[in-house]
Amino acid sequence: xxxxxxxxxxxxxxxxxxxxxxxxxxxxxxxGELITEKSGRINLGLExxxxxxxxxxxxxxxxxxxxxxxxxxxxxxxxAFGLVHGLLCSVKRVNDTAIGISLIVLGTGxxxxxxxxxxxxxAPALPSISLGFWSSVPQVRAASDVNALxxxxxxxxxxxxxxxxxxxxxxxxRTVGDSEDAARALGFPVLRVRILATMAGGFLAGxxxxxxxxxxxxxxxxxxxxxxxxxxxxxxxFARWRSINALGASLLFGGxxxxxxxxxxxxxxxxxxxxxxxxxxxxxxIMVASTSRAAxxxxxxxxLKLHR
Amino acid sequence: xxxxxxxxxxxxxxxxxxxxxxxxxxxxxxxxxSAVFAAFVALYGQNPFTVxxxxxxxxxxxxxxxxxxxxxxxxxxxxxxxVAIPAQAGLVIIGGEGALVLGGLAxxxxxxxxxxxxxxxxxxxxxxxxxxxxxxxxGLASLLRQYRGVNETxxxxxxxxxxxAIFHHLTEGLLRDPASLxxxxxxxxxxxxxxPVLPGVGVHAGLAVxxxxxxxxxxxxxxxxxxxxxxxVGGSARVARMVGLAVNxxxxxxxxVAGGMAGVAGAIEVAAVQGTANSSLIxxxxxxxxxxxxxxxxxxxxxVAVALLIGGxxxxxxxxxxxxELPDATMLVxxxxxxxxxxxxxxxxxxLRENTRR
Numbered sequence: 001x002x003x004x005x006x007x008x009x010x011x012x013x014x015x016x017x018x019x020x021x022x023x024x025x026x027x028x029x030x031x032g033e034l035i036t037e038k039s040g041r042i043n044l045g046l047e048x049x050x051x052x053x054x055x056x057x058x059x060x061x062x063x064x065x066x067x068x069x070x071x072x073x074x075x076x077x078x079x080a081f082g083l084v085h086g087l088l089c090s091v092k093r094v095n096d097t098a099i100g101i102s103l104i105v106l107g108t109g110x111x112x113x114x115x116x117x118x119x120x121x122x123a124p125a126l127p128s129i130s131l132g133f134w135s136s137v138p139q140v141r142a143a144s145d146v147n148a149l150x151x152x153x154x155x156x157x158x159x160x161x162x163x164x165x166x167x168x169x170x171x172x173x174r175t176v177g178d179s180e181d182a183a184r185a186l187g188f189p190v191l192r193v194r195i196l197a198t199m200a201g202g203f204l205a206g207x208x209x210x211x212x213x214x215x216x217x218x219x220x221x222x223x224x225x226x227x228x229x230x231x232x233x234x235x236x237x238f239a240r241w242r243s244i245n246a247l248g249a250s251l252l253f254g255g256x257x258x259x260x261x262x263x264x265x266x267x268x269x270x271x272x273x274x275x276x277x278x279x280x281x282x283x284x285x286i287m288v289a290s291t292s293r294a295a296x297x298x299x300x301x302x303x304l305k306l307h308r
Numbered sequence: 309x310x311x312x313x314x315x316x317x318x319x320x321x322x323x324x325x326x327x328x329x330x331x332x333x334x335x336x337x338x339x340x341x342s343a344v345f346a347a348f349v350a351l352y353g354q355n356p357f358t359v360x361x362x363x364x365x366x367x368x369x370x371x372x373x374x375x376x377x378x379x380x381x382x383x384x385x386x387x388x389x390x391v392a393i394p395a396q397a398g399l400v401i402i403g404g405e406g407a408l409v410l411g412g413l414a415x416x417x418x419x420x421x422x423x424x425x426x427x428x429x430x431x432x433x434x435x436x437x438x439x440x441x442x443x444x445x446x447g448l449a450s451l452l453r454q455y456r457g458v459n460e461t462x463x464x465x466x467x468x469x470x471x472x473a474i475f476h477h478l479t480e481g482l483l484r485d486p487a488s489l490x491x492x493x494x495x496x497x498x499x500x501x502x503x504p505v506l507p508g509v510g511v512h513a514g515l516a517v518x519x520x521x522x523x524x525x526x527x528x529x530x531x532x533x534x535x536x537x538x539x540x541v542g543g544s545a546r547v548a549r550m551v552g553l554a555v556n557x558x559x560x561x562x563x564x565v566a567g568g569m570a571g572v573a574g575a576i577e578v579a580a581v582q583g584t585a586n587s588s589l590i591x592x593x594x595x596x597x598x599x600x601x602x603x604x605x606x607x608x609x610x611x612v613a614v615a616l617l618i619g620g621x622x623x624x625x626x627x628x629x630x631x632x633e634l635p636d637a638t639m640l641v642x643x644x645x646x647x648x649x650x651x652x653x654x655x656x657x658x659x660l661r662e663n664t665r666r
Contacts, residue, residue: 094655097400097461098602102651106644112637227469234462277473280466291457
């Protein structure tokens with residue numbers, strides 16, 4: 001067998017490699033959203049945070065020469081935006097859906113505004129770890145070039161699991177999200193917990209954004225995000241508010257998102273756009289299958305206003 | 309404001325104060341947003357007064373500016389209505405972009421087999437086709453909500469992305485005009501079918517259509533039993549069932565009409581501006597419409613006013629870019645600031661109203 005042609009294996013390899021690349025921002029954004037939702041709030045504005053993070057990460061990486069400093073800056077920009085969301089939604093009677101959407105506008109606006117001079121220059125990208133050194137097949141090497149942030153994301157999912165289920169702070173977060181009255185009775189600072197949870201969510205969403213600009217696709221442009229920040233909300237529902245599930249769901253979404261480009265790579269181009277829509281169709285199908293009229297979201301945090 | 313300590317006083321505010329506040333607070337909110345925006349452009353080294361002057365000039369300063377503003381306001385009114393109508397029934401549907409592009413696509417292709425017919429029926433058919441496509445797309449979201457309990461906000465957004473993918477798939481595949489090389493488009497519609505320009509205004513007739521639909525929506529929602537029934541459904545589905553309203557039918561009907569509005573917006577963009585369906589339809593009108601509706605508190609006539617304001621702001625972006633080399637995203641920042649401030653002010657006004665009622 002010719003070493004450079006691996007026949008039918010090309011497609012699954014391309015999907016696997018694509019799944020890892022495409023899923024990484026999903027992991028960060030969805031776990032960020034999950035932490036926020038566990039506190040009883042929903043942040044629909046992570047799309048704006050993601051764009052802001054992508055721009056800040058790219059800009060700082062370009063100016064400092066260090067992509068990791070860029071990641072940190074993206075996280076901090078996301079934290080700041082999370083703080084804004086958290087404070088605004090602490091005003092009684094405020095419509096958090098509308099606040100989320102207006103923060104998408106503001107976040108993308110700021111990202112485009114400050115990102116204008118960043119479209120031309122090339123910032124240093126995040127390094128990837130080559131796990132395909134043992135193979136001489138280029139497809140295998142391409143598929144197993146895995147970005148370090150992907151592994152951070154996997155660790156994160158387990159860390160958040162431990163945090164939520166095995167620590168006192170995790171218990172406090174879950175209590176605040178499940179019953180405000182119970183949390184108050186226990187003397188937990190409800191608002192502060194929620195604001196911190198939204199900030200943590202923003203931090204992770206910002207990092208997810210920096211992956212977009214610093215690794216894959218790997219440059220700053222105004223069409224960088226394809227709605228990952230919004231899909232995170234659906235993904236968390238799909239994952240039933242469990243961080244390990246969110247990791248799996250992100251991989252699945254990544255795989256679905258990698259389907260179009262992978263098929264294009266082997267010459268199937270006719271349904272490119274429809275395959276690109278695969279993650280959305282998948283989410284919708286899963287929402288339809290996993291909810292019922294009687295008990296819309298059995299596992300949802302009690303204070304989360306998803307079902308009215 | 310006299311209250312004697314120790315005695316339970318009736319609400320101390322005179323009844324007018326709350327109403328005044330609910331007008332004054334949004335105005336204050338816009339002023340606050342403008343102040344923050346002024347600081348923002350000042351930090352960027354621009355004179356805020358020059359910037360505000362150019363915004364007014366670029367949006368409302370000349371007949372050319374007004375034409376630009378009005379032709380942007382036309383779709384904004386419709387996508388605003390698309391959010392406001394389901395909101396009466398308590399639904400938050402934010403997938404207007406998908407309904408708009410599918411409506412545009414339907415409008416673009418429906419008259420292609422009929423070349424050389426009378427213009428007026430063809431124009432009506434284009435708008436109706438757009439309405440049906442948009443209506444079906446929104447209707448799906450409310451069907452899923454009523455029968456499967458799927459959250460309509462998220463499902464409508466997902467459907468929007470799916471709709472845009474279908475739009476790309478068809479305009480770059482089956483329905484593509486082979487002559488459209490660098491920008492995949494459908495076959496252009498017969499030029500005689502294009503919506504006429506309103507005499508004296510210089511803006512296409514789509515503006516008249518959207519104004520008429522806004523007025524109809526206002527009358528129906530405010531003065532008919534349909535509007536009342538919808539608000540009962542929105543207030544409490546249980547109460548609505550008790551008084552014998554078919555809740556599912558009302559909710560799905562309202563979303564269908566709303567999607568129809570967004571679809572008409574797309575069809576108008578095709579029939580009055582583009583002449584064909586291509587990616588120029590996807591410029592974010594659907595998302596701006598969400599905020600237009602929220603700023604207008606889901607009131608159709610207020611939607612017209614807010615759409616004019618937002619249309620003018622968006623129209624002025626190119627002038628800011630030409631004169632001051634400010635990125636066109638500048639106005640996106642300003643819009644975001646206004647939305648945030650007004651939403652918070654609205655929440656505060658609502659709290660104050662509740663306090664005075666108590």
